[in-house]
Amino acid sequence: MSEATHIHPGSVGHEVAHDDHHHGHHEQSFITKYIFSQDHKTIGKQFLITGIIWAIVGGLFSVLFRLQLGFPGQSFPILETFFGHWAKGGTIQPEFYYALVTMHGTVLVFFVLTAGLSGTFANLLIPLQVGARDMASPFMNMLSYWFFFMASIVMISSLFIQTGPASGGWTVYPPLSALGQASDGSKLGMDLWIVAMALFVVSSLLGGLNYIATILNMRTKGMSMTRLPLTIWALFFTAVLGVLSFPVLLSGLILLLFDRNLGTSFYLSDIVVAGEVLPNEGGSAILFQHLFWFLGHPEVYIILLPAMGMVSEILSVNSRKPIFGYMAMLGSLFAIAILAFLVWAHHMFVTGLNPFLGSVFVLLTLLIAVPSAIKVFNWLTTLWRGNIRLFPSTLFAIGFVSLFISGGLTGIFLGNSTIDIHLHDTMFVVAHFHIVMGVASMFGMFAGVYHWFPKMFGRYLNATLGYVHFWVTMIGSYLIFWPMHYEGLAGMPRRYLDKSIWKSFNQFGDLDKMITVVSIIVFAVQLMFVFNFFYSIFKGRKVTSTNPWGANTLEWTTPINPGHGNWEGEIPEVHRWAYDYGKDGREFIPQTEPVGANESKH
Amino acid sequence: MEVVMNQQRKKIHPHKFTLWVAIASILMMFAGLTSAFIVKSNLTGWRNIKMPTVFWYSTAAILLSSLTIQVAIRSFKQREMKQYRSMIAWTLVLGVAFIVLQYFGFKNLWEQNIRFSGSAGAGQFLYVIFGLHALHVIGGAIALLVMFLKAYVGKVKLYSSVPVEVMATYWHFVDILWIYLLVFFIVIG
Ligand code: HEM
């Protein structure tokens, strides 16, 4: 254990970083190598595997509540076997349903698509692609994972307490979340939720600080900012968004904790609950929404940007063409990062927000469509007339672009405050954000896993399973989420347990059944991917060359299974940008190759 | 252009840089809280408070400690280790004094019947905001203690001034943050 907290003095700065690969001097035990590791690559894998476990849990939750939505009131005796009084008589109880919805959102948004996605790829790729031996502070980096781990433990433990986990939606709006007497899900489960999220915030701050410092301070010789691969730029903006917005969520949660446990009135005013008149006065529930969405909106881009970065990289590598409009890609990332802080109130159009203020937020919200469109245009032009290699990673990257277009377009509906009055809190919103954020970012993540698996484990994922995985997930996702737009346009509310009393929604009964069945199939295919993942770690086809995809970036100049310190000799010097594909008759020119005398400009 | 960038990025140590980003992050938390304060102070049921005078003494303590830690850096750089140690010790003492004085400030407010429960007011915010600030000072004080012990019992000779500078920057930050919060409460609370 004393080994674990030992800080590598050698990992900071270039000059000293050298001793890092003379690792002979202290034998690494299993614990320092795989558990309390300070190697960014191992930490990345830890984030990935924890994220995968969370994804299975969170995905399973959605299958369960889809059962209720597709087959309301029907009894599935097996559920009672597993969940006891939560599924009395085999039907999902209302409290259980709401807990499932809440935990599904929380787990997927934060634990899978934030920690599992940025945590994995920022850790793996930043030092490898900027040319550093490790992060600016490997020790803080290790702490970042372990705070995430503790957050996970606390969140999981809330599933096993008598009153159940937090329920009330992943946005935990007060007053419901502030009043234990209001529902079971607002009791201990809610406190655990807050504590878990506080730990989570600490984890992402520790990580984010490191990512930023590493990108800005630890680049190898010649790696100017405009030679960075777009993955790194995207991860950089992701970290900036996180570092500036997560603390605001934390402040909101601290106030919530006070209201819950010490009787303060930050969010509470004039409330009668279960016949009891509460003394709280002067609080504002809307205040919480402001604090929450000030994080919440940047958060959706924290989820999306890493996927965008990886997709840019993978599309360029696999169409054997330079990325189209590198500077435009950069500029649009920057614009998205700025605008992400200025649009949070579009989640609050119907809270009684001043309509004039609302119109300002409409304008700013719709402005995001501009950089988004630029990015889409550039991805498509990167693909245009390329020598496309349709690996599973390429397919997932193309799928990402398709989903981002579909979901971005529905954002424009929602971004108009007048239309949002009709669409707010309907299934339309669910369709919008699942397509644009949930599924799209998952696709980005899958693309990244298929592409960088050889770097992580020295083996390939099975491609045939990869193709099956792609096509079923792609078709399935559209079958699941596309029809929800129609439901939402017809006014069907989200988060409702049972809508059968509304005669007008009965027309959607079969549709809902179809969605549920497809969800189960898609979920099963994800399990197949998980199988492929773990099987290939041990039994996959071995990688035999250092640069299996013929890519330009620095991670492919390391040994097939790099040790801590990444490069055996000197860190290579960089002479060009990362996107010299198909140039002067050559398929690719690695960043480490000096610019030739007669070389054409890009 | 590139050469310039290459040289520039060698100038700031990654740990110092990390601290600056962390400071930005902490500032966002307090920005969130103080803007919540402004929003709420316009709603019904708001109660203002009278600032206990103890907070002026704690202000003096923390201002003075910024001075001592600055002297500590200078002595470290001039390798006057004796003075360095005593200055770190003084900073630590002043830091602890600050915390203690804050405690008396809270106590004073509590005795004025400004409590957690019941209707909203500046007092509830004050407990949360000053409390969180105090936590940041305590964190700094613990780091100072470690630094102090290292300077006394550590057998390794310390040459790099980076840790001291990082410490000092953080300490000045909690000092300035305190001034901001105090002024904020006086002007708006
Ligand atoms: C053109 C771009 C976009 C616009 C104009 C837009 C607009 C909106 C609006 C107005 C809402 C609120 C709907 C309501 O609750 O009534 C919303 C919800 C949401 N959007 Fe977008 N959006 C866009 C793109 C995105 C992207 C790229 C992401 C994520 C990567 C995203 C994630 C979300 C999420 C998660 C919600 C729902 C949160 C919840 O209530 O649970 N949106 N969007």
Ligand SMILES: [Cu+2]
């Ligand atoms: Cu938003």
